[in-house]
Amino acid sequence: MTHTLTEDGLCEVDLVDEDVVRDAMSGRAADQDVDRLAETFQVLASPTRLRILEALAGRELCVCDLAALAGVSQSAVSHHLRMMRALRLVRYRKESRMAYYRLDDDHIGVLLATGLEHVRE
Amino acid sequence: MTHTLTEDGLCEVDLVDEDVVRDAMSGRAADQDVDRLAETFQVLASPTRLRILEALAGRELCVCDLAALAGVSQSAVSHHLRMMRALRLVRYRKESRMAYYRLDDDHIGVLLATGLEHVRE
DNA sequence: GAAATATGTGAGCAGTTGTTCATATGCTAG
């Protein structure tokens, strides 16, 4: 069975506006934003990358330290960081041959903290 | 090159405590929590599921309405809902043969809103 | 310049995901 919005009758949609979150994400988000949001959550959906981000909470770290802290190879970390850079989860500064990474903005910390609260409750 | 934490010397880790987020996620999270957090983000990492959650912001909806709003088959929605139930992103109430779904708690709305803010900035 | 170090990247393979199709369950109406 394939319902569509314009189809008649059964199981019809009735709108009820009464929310708090509805303000922050009012109406229907643009496809482009939803796709990008999905990509962002996809990047967050890896224990290794979460360990990297956790390690970066509140400080800068170089790639090889991140490899040690996350417990994976330098190559793997570099791939992960590339991906996280692309979605602006982290940014970095280059100092001679070292690259120092940090969280890109406050949203990242909020996402991690909120997510952790949820899984712990 | 395979660095480990206990290995000597180059590129050593030095801890610097100075943060805000560090409070919310202080120290190193348990493996179990990180794994579950990754699973949670994984479930959020799908445009279809995000559309479902968006549709549920501030109201209850039945499965076939969700199918219509998300633009996929009833079967697909049902699979997605099962997954989202498992991670407590949504919960539902059964009324006769209908199942009415809603967001499970406030964290979900915060995650969506924060994520959207991030991708839009 | 040559060797060493820190990081970045392409290819490739094993494991996972999202959808559809078919079918099952459970409730309701006649």
Place this chain on the structure above:
DNA sequence: CTAGCATATGAACAACTGCTCACATATTTC
């Protein structure tokens, strides 16, 4: 009881992910 509708679920297949290996790039040191 039988037909019909709302929802749930198992199987299966194409598409995607995460890791490692091999190698490239860039910077420092000697």
